[in-house]
Amino acid sequence: MSRLTHSLASFTVFTFIVLAAVGPGDLHAEHVFLKDGRILNGAIVEDAARSITLKDDAGKTSTIEREDILRILYTKLKMGKIHVQMRDGKNFEAFIVDEDQESYTFRRELLKPDETTVNRTEVLFIAERNPSGLKGTPDTTRVKLTWYPPYNPVKHYLLYHKEQGEKDYQPAVMVNRPAFTLDGLKSNTVYLLKVTAVDDSNEESTPSNMLTVTTKNILPERPEMIDVVKSAPGADGKISATLQWRPAADPDGSIKGYRVFRKLEGKYLKIADINETTYTVLDLKPGRNTFGVCAVDNLGDESDITRTGTGILQYTAAVTGTYVQPMGRMSDLFKFGYGVTAIFMAENLFFVGFEPGIEAAYYRFTGAPQNADGADRDVKEGYMAPVLLRLGYGFGPFAGFSLSPYVAGGVSYNSVTYTDRFLVKVTKSAFEPAFSAGVSARYSPWATWYLYGDFRAMAIPENSPLYCIALSLGAGMKF
Incomplete structure (x- = not known):
């Protein structure tokens, strides 16, 4: 029995053991490498001695003969080129398609079967060619982005974004440095963003990490035209005041209600949460009485406070x-x-x-x-x-x-x-x-x-x- 036949037999035994342990359909293969250079992605739903059945992301199944399989990787494959620096001073760019404790296996072109194996001891370092560490600080209609550049020189970057739930990304924005403020976004909206690098040969890298941000909520407008109508003293001598104001508006939501404050000991303290545009204060104090009203939107955010006052002689x-x-x-x-x-x-x-x-x-x-x-x-x-x-x-x-x-x-x-x-x-x-x-x-x-x-x-x-x-x-x- 040849070494290759022995390896395939050992792999088949191992596969049957795993299937027996976890059950059919639970064994997932990230990538199946074929001898003609193609790479298939999916989940192994059936494993036989001479073939496997692979189910792709669309739910379609296909049977692959084992004699056509070069290798199966159960780990995530980095589908972008990397920069390889050798200890002898040489360097090259390639795709890493396999590795073990002793060596790396590279392809110059991902979908061609030509491969090169290099001992780990000969490699000084490996650097990714795509941007990384994408971070963002959102505002109401913009997000400030920063990321780490790749090791290799970059001609420019391409920034992609879309709203959560959308199928396609918006046309890419060209950026010349690893920082950018993306404007023109909707407030209170979830966005997905990623960035790629383009080198001097106009080859685009794989994307950075996917960033999910939620733009901030625009605060509701504050109530306007607060009128204060005082009543005549009651039988107990107390004077009340009715506050009245115009309904407020919310640019990106709806007004849930209003919050009424009263200034006591130098601080505005909440005295009521209401849904109407009027509120009656029952016990005005001698001297100055100061009140405030703010609008509250459907997310619970408050507008600025509109202040007003009335006085008792x-x-x-x-x-x-x-x-x-x-x-x-x-x-x-x-x-x-x-x-x-x-x-x-x-x-x-x-x-x-x-x-x-x-x-x-x-x-x-x-x-x-x-x-x-x-x-x-x-x-x-x-x-x-x-x-x-x-x-x-x-x-x-x-x-x-x-x-x-x-x-x-x-x-x-x-x-x-x-x-x-x-x-x-x-x-x-x-x-x-x-x-x-x-x-x-x-x-x-x-x-x-x-x-x-x-x-x-x-x-x-x-x-x-x-x-x-x-x-x-x-x-x-x-x-």
Whole structure:
């Protein structure tokens, strides 16, 4: 018996043993090599002494005589050319069709039976000619791709993609480097992608790994035109508000519902998930009430929040200690001043944030050095007692903290006492217009009481205007 006949007999015995163990139809052959160079793929469904029956991917069966079979591989065959670098410095490109512990078997042309066997010890390394490591980062309508280039020089790459479920790939996109951003995709869609390399002889490699990506969902549009309709106080004194908005749209899906938020302690907290475009808040708090509404799509993603607010009329009063620093010509008369300021305000009177109020103050000043203003007199002291109406707008950047820029105008009773050149003490007093502008800050760590700070610039527009700046610190109460 020849060595080949002995090998075939041994293979037949082995095949029968496996079939007996796993049953007919369970033994799969990745590739059947025929002596005429053809390579058949399929599953062995019947194994006899002189033939095998092969079932291909389409379900068609064929009988192959054993005398026509060169080899059967039960491992996956790499159907692309590889680069082989020999230890003697030579190299070549071929298809690897078999290997064992001692050698490799190559074909220069895959479908021709001419083969070359090379000892493993003669091979320095083997490198694939196709791209590898294809990775992607998807966005809504694009995906950023990167991959590893093959060992051999590449003329360009061809990128293929298709939607999951489609039969054919879209026309290949030519790429010059191993990175590319593929645009024009559908959002919220599964895509299959692969890339091949084309060398200088225009031979295309086998594809890289198959990459499956899902483009991101486009967020729904946020609700627009939120109106707030307040009710009259009920029997319990509570005031409710109904929020109303236009239906939102979703570019790549549908709107499942809406999510309503309320700003509490500086954070927007969810208070309701609803399907309608109206929602009633039953217990408005004194002062500013801020709400938000977002749309939720069929995938559970939220739109941006549309914010709105309403206010309940609330009165506040504060008393502060004040330091006054004269500026310009006023600093020639006085070194500094100090006193007390009282402020009364109504918050949210006509609309949210509007803060009209009235303030009254008394500031006493210490005179500047003798003749400091160029006059022949020695200023001893002075005082101001302004009463001003103020208009401000309050907003809260942080929880419990609010700022209110304001302007104020009114009248001030001013007095100055000095000694003239005849050493006669003279006091002059008059009512004069006064104006100021500044910003106040309130911090409310308690339910009723709050800390108050104020910085302002004040002007007395007499024949030669007087200017000063003032810093106030104190406390106030809500009621």
